[in-house]
Amino acid sequence: MPRPWSTATPFRWKGASLRTEAEPIVALRAIEKSFGPVSVLKGVDFDLRPGEVHALMGENGAGKSTLIRIMSGAHQPNAGTVEIDGRARRLDGPRDAQDRGIAVVHQELLLFPALTVAENIFTGHAPRTPRGTLDWGAMRRDARAILDRLDCPDLDVDETVSKLSVANRQRVEIARALSRNARVLVMDEPTAALAEADVRRLLDVVRSLRAEGVGIVYVSHRMNEIFEIADRVTVLRDGGTIATRPVGEVTEAALVSMMVGRDIDELFPKEDIPIGETVLEVRGLAHAGKVRDVSFAVRAGEILGIAGLVGSGRTELAQTIFGVTPATEGEILIDGRPVTVGSVREAIDRRIAYVPEDRAQHGLVRPQTIRENVSMAILDRLTRRSVVDTSRETALAEDAIRRFAIRARGPGQVVAQLSGGNQQKVVIAKWLATDPRILILDEPTRGVDVGAKTEIHKLMNQLARQGLAIIMISSELPEVLGMSDRILVMNGGRMTAILDRSEATPDTVGTAMMTGHAA
Numbered sequence: 001m002p003r004p005w006s007t008a009t010p011f012r013w014k015g016a017s018l019r020t021e022a023e024p025i026v027a028l029r030a031i032e033k034s035f036g037p038v039s040v041l042k043g044v045d046f047d048l049r050p051g052e053v054h055a056l057m058g059e060n061g062a063g064k065s066t067l068i069r070i071m072s073g074a075h076q077p078n079a080g081t082v083e084i085d086g087r088a089r090r091l092d093g094p095r096d097a098q099d100r101g102i103a104v105v106h107q108e109l110l111l112f113p114a115l116t117v118a119e120n121i122f123t124g125h126a127p128r129t130p131r132g133t134l135d136w137g138a139m140r141r142d143a144r145a146i147l148d149r150l151d152c153p154d155l156d157v158d159e160t161v162s163k164l165s166v167a168n169r170q171r172v173e174i175a176r177a178l179s180r181n182a183r184v185l186v187m188d189e190p191t192a193a194l195a196e197a198d199v200r201r202l203l204d205v206v207r208s209l210r211a212e213g214v215g216i217v218y219v220s221h222r223m224n225e226i227f228e229i230a231d232r233v234t235v236l237r238d239g240g241t242i243a244t245r246p247v248g249e250v251t252e253a254a255l256v257s258m259m260v261g262r263d264i265d266e267l268f269p270k271e272d273i274p275i276g277e278t279v280l281e282v283r284g285l286a287h288a289g290k291v292r293d294v295s296f297a298v299r300a301g302e303i304l305g306i307a308g309l310v311g312s313g314r315t316e317l318a319q320t321i322f323g324v325t326p327a328t329e330g331e332i333l334i335d336g337r338p339v340t341v342g343s344v345r346e347a348i349d350r351r352i353a354y355v356p357e358d359r360a361q362h363g364l365v366r367p368q369t370i371r372e373n374v375s376m377a378i379l380d381r382l383t384r385r386s387v388v389d390t391s392r393e394t395a396l397a398e399d400a401i402r403r404f405a406i407r408a409r410g411p412g413q414v415v416a417q418l419s420g421g422n423q424q425k426v427v428i429a430k431w432l433a434t435d436p437r438i439l440i441l442d443e444p445t446r447g448v449d450v451g452a453k454t455e456i457h458k459l460m461n462q463l464a465r466q467g468l469a470i471i472m473i474s475s476e477l478p479e480v481l482g483m484s485d486r487i488l489v490m491n492g493g494r495m496t497a498i499l500d501r502s503e504a505t506p507d508t509v510g511t512a513m514m515t516g517h518a519a
Contacts, residue, residue, distance in 0.1 A: 022049045022050055022051075023049075023085070023086055024047035024048055024049050024083070024086075025048055025049065025050055025084070025183050025184055026047065026048050026082070026083065026084050026102060026184050026215070027045075027046070027047035027048075027082075027083040027086075028044060028045065028046045028047070028067065028070065028071060028080065028081075028082055028083075029045060029080055029081045029082075029083065030043045030044075030045065030079065030080040030081070031043070031045075031067065031070060031077045031079070031080035031082075032044075032077060032078050033063075033066055033070065033075060033077050033078055034078055035409075036409070038409055040063050040066045041063045041066055041067060041077070041240075042238075042239045042240045043240065043241070044063065044067060044080075044236065044239070044240065044241050045241050045244070046071075046234055046241070046244075048184060048215040048216075048217055049215060050183070050214075050215055051211070051212075051213045051214070051215065052210070052215050052216070052231045052232065053210055053216045053218050053230045053231050054215070054216070054218065054230065054231065054232045054233070054234065055218045055219070055220065055226045055229075055230035055232070055247070056068075056217055056218070056219045056233075056234055056236070057221075057226065057233055057235050057236070057255060057259060057449075058235055058236035058237055058259055058449065059237065059259055059260060059449040059450075059451040059452065061407040061418075061419045061422060062236040062237050062238065062239065062259070062419075062449075063236045063238075063239040063240075064219055064419075065188075065419060067236070068104060068186055068188060068219070070082065071097070071102060071184075071217070072091075072097045072102055072103075072104045072186065073091035073092065073093045073094045073096050073097035073102070074093070074094055076090075076091075084100055084101075098180050098182075099180075101181060101182055101183035101184055102182065102183070102184040102186070103176075103177030103178075103182035103184065103185055104177070104185075104186040104188065105173045105174055105177060105185065105186065105188065106173075106188050107188045107189040107190075107192060107447065108360050109166075109170060109173050110173070111161050111169055111172060111173060111176075112161065113160070113161050113162035114161075114162060115160065115161060116159060116160055116161070117143060117147075117155060117156065117157045117158070117159055117160075117161060117164075117175075118139050118140050118143035118157040118158065119139070120161055120172050120176060121139075121157075121172060121175045121176045122139050122142070122143065122176075123176065125179070125180065127139055127142065140157050140158070142179070143157040143175070143179075144157050146175045146179055147171070147175055149208075150171055150174060150175060150178075150205055150208070151204065151205065152168075152171050152175075155168055155171060165198075166193045166194065166198075167194050167195070167198035167201070167202070170194070170202070171205070174205065178209075178214075182214065183213075183214060183215060184214070184215045184217065185214055185215070185216050186216075186217040186219070187206070187217065187218050187219065188219045189219055189220055189221070189420070189447050190218075190220070191220065191222060191225060192446055192447040193358075193446070195309070195310040195475075199225070203225065203228065206218070206229055207229070218230055221447065221448060221449045221450065221453075223252050223255065223450075226247065226255070227247060227252070230247045231246065231247060232244060232245065232246055232247060233245055233247050233250065235255065235258040235259055237259060237260075237261055242258045242259075243258055256450050259449065259450060260450065260451040267450065267454055267457070267478075267482070268457055268478070268479065268481075268482025268483050269454065269457055269458055269461065270303075270457075270461065270482060270483050270484075271461045271464075271465070273301045273302075273461065273464045273465050274301055275299045275300070275301050275302050275485065276300030277299060277300055277335075278298070278299050279298060279299060279300050279334065279335065279437055279469035280297065280298045280321075280333070280334055280352075280438050280469050280471075281296070281297040281332075281333040281334075281336070282294060282295060282296060282297075282321065282331070282332050282333070283295050283330055283333070284330035284331070285317070285320060285321075285327050285331075285332070286327060286328055286329035286330055287316065287320045287325050287326070287328050287329075288325070289493065290313055290316040290325075290493050291313050291316050291317050291320050291493050292313075292493040292494045293329075293330070293494060293495075294317060294490075294493075294495045295495070296488055296495065296498060298438070298470070298471060299469060300437075300467040300468070300469055301464045301465065301467055301468075301469075302464065302469060302470065302486070303460060303464055303471075303483055303484050303485050304469075304471050304472070304484065304485065304486050304487075304488060305472050305474065305479075305480040305481075305483065305487045305488070306318075306472065306474075306480075306487075306489075306490060307474070307477065307480045307487055307488070307489050307490070307509050307512075307513055308489060308490035308491060308513055309491070309513055310475070312490040312492065312493070312513070313490050313492070313494070314442075314473045314490055315442055315473065316493070317490065318442050319354075321341065321347070321354075321440065321471075322341070322344060322352055322354040322440060323341040323342060323344045323347040323352075324344060324354075326341065327341070334437075334438075348377065348434055350438075351434070351435065351436045351437040351438065352436060352437075352440070353377075353431035353434050353436035353438070354431065354442070355427050355428055355431055355440065355441045355442060355444060356427075356442055357442040357443045357473070359420075359423055359424055359427050360423075363423075363424075363427035363430075364415050364423060364426060364427055364430075365415070366415050366423075367415075367416060368414065368415060369397075369411065369412050369413060369414055369415065370397050370400070370401065370406070370408055370410075370411050370412070370418075370426055371390075371393050371394055371396075371397040371412060372393075373415050373426050373430055374393075374397045374400045374411075374426060374429050374433060375388075375393045375396055375397070375430075375433065376430055377430055377431060377434050378433050378434055382396075396433060397411035398410075398411055400425075400426070400429035400433070404425040404455075404459070405425070405455065406418070406422050406425045406426060406429070407419070407422050408422065420447045420448055421447075421448035421451075421452030424444070424445075424447075424448055424456070425452075425455075428441075428444070428456070432463075436468065437467075437468060437469065438468070438469045438470075439463060439468050439469070439470050439471070440470075440471045440473070441460070441471065441472045441473065443473060444456055444472060444474070445457075445474070445476075445479065446475075457482075457483055460472070460483060472484065477506060477509060477510065480509065481504055481505075481506065481509065484501060484504070485500075486498060486499065486500055486501065486504075487499045487501070487504045487509055489512035489513055490513075491513060491514075491515070496512045496513075496515075497509075497512040499512075
């Protein structure tokens with residue numbers, strides 16, 4: 001029996017091309033799904049053709065993730081049908097969907113860090129010898145063939161996945177899907193954690209797979225990618241299908257309006273807020289060569305944006321201030337007085353809060369509830385005689401759900417069941433529960449939809465009006481330019497420029513980011 005992907009067995013979709021009249025590979029008809037009394041999908045229609053990139057868009061909570069889970073066999077619809085090659089099918093779990101050619105590359109990559117690239121690609125279906133033992137040579141050869149097809153000559157099939165970059169882990173995840181002869185590839189926020197160069201490489205991979213006839217469901221909040229790569233787009237809102245259109249027939253404004261049900265006139269609603277006295281100052285701050293001689297100040301009511309390429313030291317600077325990696329040189333001053341921040345606990349005691357870049361790994365305990373996550377940073381304040389006051393904990397979570405408009409069934413809902421934007425709101429709520437004066441936001445809107453972005457930006461204005469000193473790190477230059485009072489630019493662990501809002505332009509900030517010195 002031929003292996004799922006072999007140098008001797010041509011990929012069966014190679015050479016196929018998109019035809020508007022082609023029968024869909026997979027079609028979801030009038031899909032409905034409820035969890036208890038909560039209706040999540042309401043008569044949703046979606047289909048995918050061979051050699052097509054079909055974008056799926058909607059606000060967080062619109063039903064995209066649930067639709068993907070039904071397509072991949074993880075959920076069963078309450079009503080409606082799933083058709084594969086024109087025939088109604090019941091998908092009895094993810095393995096059944098994989099056997100029928102449907103694979104998902106999740107936003108949170110599901111790889112085994114301790115295994116090699118080849119082992120991850122063929123987990124669960126490794127080639128075997130006639131004696132039934134693992135055929136390691138065939139596994140390496142077939143893994144190499146798949147990676148070469150994806151234009152990944154630099155990936156070593158014997159390297160352990162834990163040593164790979166995020167971009168290369170994602171390529172391994174795609175290769176694993178293709179090793180099962182996937183005809184349908186669902187890509188859920190594939191570029192959310194990638195640098196721009198890696199985004200370009202990934203889009204090239206998508207184009208290559210489309211040319212081979214693979215149907216790709218592309219879920220992303222990045223409008224520029226949708227218009228660059230997609231053939232059609234379907235918009236969901238509040239669990240229903242709003243429209244399916246060829247990408248060439250819609251505009252960005254029209255997509256936003258369909259997604260949120262209203263026009264968003266200004267994605268970056270920065271307000272002019274009176275700036276107060278200096279709250280935080282760092283002088284000559286350094287840590288282990290990753291942060292080098294950085295000095296700046298942030299005032300009450302001010303949003304200081306930090307821009308820089310991936311690896312420039314932005315996150316390392318935030319973690320040094322927050323005590324994750326304490327400073328080896330320099331000093332930190334709060335209200336003009338030098339303080340020691342040798343640990344996260346000391347940072348919290350100094351009323352510093354940090355919303356991390358990777359909410360799944362460092363911001364949340366996703367198997368736990370909203371109530372447990374929101375209270376996590378202040379459990380000592382909610383505990384008497386080593387017993388947590390669950391009534392106060394629940395009240396705190398209920399207040400967070402109301403204040404931040406978190407779409408959830410209640411405080412007892414498990415965080416992993418929430419959309420990305422609502423998970424981000426839970427992280428922010430957790431740290432605001434500590435009553436900080438200094439708030440560090442590392443990629444606060446990564447992986448969230450345009451509606452949630454606007455809500456988070458308005459929240460930043462609100463917190464600035466209350467007198468918080470805010471540091472915002474973002475890889476999106478429009479966000480940095482749109483929401484900052486001043487912009488600090490980093491390169492190679494050093495501060496290369498600090499610009500007032502009035503003098504910051506894409507050219508001035510971009511030049512300082514890439515060249516290491518101000519224009």
